Amino acid sequence: MDGNHEPYVNSFKDKRILVIGDLMLDKHIDGTVSRVSPEAPVRVLHVKDERFVPGGACNVAVNLASMSGNVSLIGTVGDDASKNKLLEELKRRSIDTSNIITDKTRPTTLKVKLLAKDHHLLRLDHEIRRPISKDIAAKIIKTLEGSTSKYDAVIVSDYNKGLIDQALSKNIIAICKKNSIPVIVDAKPKNIKHYAGADIITLNKGEASKIFELDVPLEEMGKYLSMDLESTIIITAGSEGMHAFRGDERFSVEAHSIALAEPSGAGDTVTATLGLSIAAGAPLDIAIKMANFAASIAVSKPGLVSPTYSDMLGMMKTEISEYLKENMQVKQTVINNNIHQIEQIVRLITDAYKNNKKVLIFGNGGSAADAMHFAAELVGRFKIERKALPAINLTADSSIMTAVGNDYGFDAIFSRQVEALAQKDDVLIGISTSGNSQNVINAMEAGKKIGASTVSFLGKDGGKLNGVCDVSIVVPSDNTPRIQETHITIVHIICELLENKMFK
Known part of the structure; x- marks a missing residue:
């Protein structure tokens, strides 16, 4: 992502978000397990620490507050000790609890999680899932109708615990639409309609x-x-990224490359970030990129982790680091798989130059730029003063390219030049990230008929060119920029080795 997310993140602090949903309190009991109970074949947890964390819709609110949003909650709690602890935890995070309704007919939903070294052993749920009363539903509607001017977005966090039925959800959406307030819903499949x-x-x-x-x-x-x-439907797919569908439109973002520590809570983070981003005026493609980034932070550490305002502002630094790490990973595959082929190419070109032959290089698009770069390093110099080496970039002459393309078709723009310029024992180097560029394939076939040596720089699975040439380097990545970065690194290695071998 480029820097265009920053203006939206900067306005997070001004945005007021209302969260309506199932409120919960999580109690985490952490300890160690070193023995089995003598009373029954069960493990004994030696308790080291107990802590309380807002859960359910409250976790959406916690994420919003962590990113500096102004947050209010609507939901129900029981008249019990868990209610008091939950309200205490929410207020400590500067979350407005004034619209939370006490329902004396049901307890505050409490989830007790037993953990040993961040591994879940058991969960105990204290809850009642029956629908709320009509009176409480009416209070929620009245509260929303009387406060629409306060909010820039409404998030509905439905954990299917009985707070929101079809009638209430339709009322919430209708009120928000009437007042031009965007509604973002984290829904359970059962209630999607x-x-x-x-x-x-x-x-x-x-x-x-x-x-x-x-x-x-x-x-x-x-x-x-x-x-x-x-x-608009947004589907999160873990390592497969995040995908948004709006009618016939689709926006997708790749998952960030991180070690997964804890997947729980990521959905709440996505919903919260989308709500803040949309409230801040971000277009959908930017909003899902920010939500995807926020989710990567949420799953990177054990427990419920919320991204901060500073995290969101620093998104570009994280992405730069990820791009560089991915670049290094792809190049490591070259170290593992392609050193022999690089050595073969250096020997082929060295032998050609010793026998007064030349190198012809070609490719399309970014690969054409790489071909131009490669030829320039050979004709000019790479690192040391030495005589010029004969190399021709077949992508450079626009008159030939357009004439051949017009008269014979685009697939002949390189093969026609090979027929005109190549000789036996010259070296042809074709660059294609897919390995399926027909004009590159045709040029290689023309070169083979002449008796030239053929070399290809490929990506992905190598495509149709894999195995066709005398030497092929396949960069095993589906990411075209990473393939091209690796190709140009190999070009530099070849140039440096040629100079060392021929002129030192």
């Missing part, structure tokens, strides 16, 4: 799959749900 007309509905891939009885590809699921619900 309740939220038709919401601006954004988020699901993870597993949840989306439960809606369909058959095994349906992700893109078909997203498009169908978007059309059916008249909403």
Whole structure:
């Protein structure tokens, strides 16, 4: 992502977000396990620490507050000790709890998690899932109707604990639409139809799959749900990234390359970040990139981790680091797999020059630029003063390219030049990230007929050119920029080795 996320992050502090949903308190009991109980074949947890963390819709609010949003909550709690602890934890995080309703007919939802060294051993749930009363639903509607001017976005966090039924969800969406307030919903599959007309509905891939009885590809699921619900559908897919569907449009972002420590809570982080981003005026493609980045922070450490305002501002630094790490990983594969081929290419070119032969280089697009670069290093110099080496870049002469392209077709722009310029024992170097560029393939076939040596720089699985040439280097990546970066590194290595071998 480029720097265009920063103006939206800068305005997070001014945005007021209302979260409506199932409020929960998580109690984490941490300890160690070193023995089995003599009373029964169960492990004994030696308790070291106990802590309380807001959960459910409260975790969405915690994420919003962590990113400097102004947050209010609507939901229900019981009249019990868990309520007091939950309100204490929320207020400590500067979250407005004035609209939380006490329902004496049900307890505050409490989830007790037993952990040993961040591994979950057991979870105890204290909850009642029955629907809330009509009186409490009416209070929620009245509160929302009386406060719409306060909020820049409304997030509905539905954990299917009984707070939100179809009637309440439709009322929430109708009130927000009437007042031009965007509604972002984190929905359970069972209740997905309740939220038709919401601006954004988020699901993870597993949840989306439960809606369909058959095994349906992700893109078909997203498009169908978007059309059916008249909403933008965002499906998070773990290592497969995040995908947004709005009618026939699709926006996708790749998952960040991180070590996964804790997947729980990432959905809340995505929903919170989308809410803040949309409230800040971010377009959908920028909003999902920010949500994807925030989720990568949430899953990078054990427990419920919320990205901060500073984290979001520093997003570009993190992405630069990831790009460089990916670049290094791809180049490591070259070290593992391609050193012998690089050595062969250096020997081929050295022998050609010793026998007064030349090198012809070609490719399309970015590969054409690499061909130009390669030829320039040979004709000019790379690192040391030495005589010029004969090399021709077949992508440089626009008159020849357009004449041949016009008269014979684009697939002949290199092969025609090879027929005119190449001689036996010259070296042809074709560069193609896909390995499927037909004009490069045709040029190699023409070169073989002449008796030239053929070399290809490829990517992905090598495509049709893999195995066709005398020597092929395949950079095993599906990311074109990383392939091209690796190609030009190999070009530099070859140039340096040639100079060392021929002129030192």
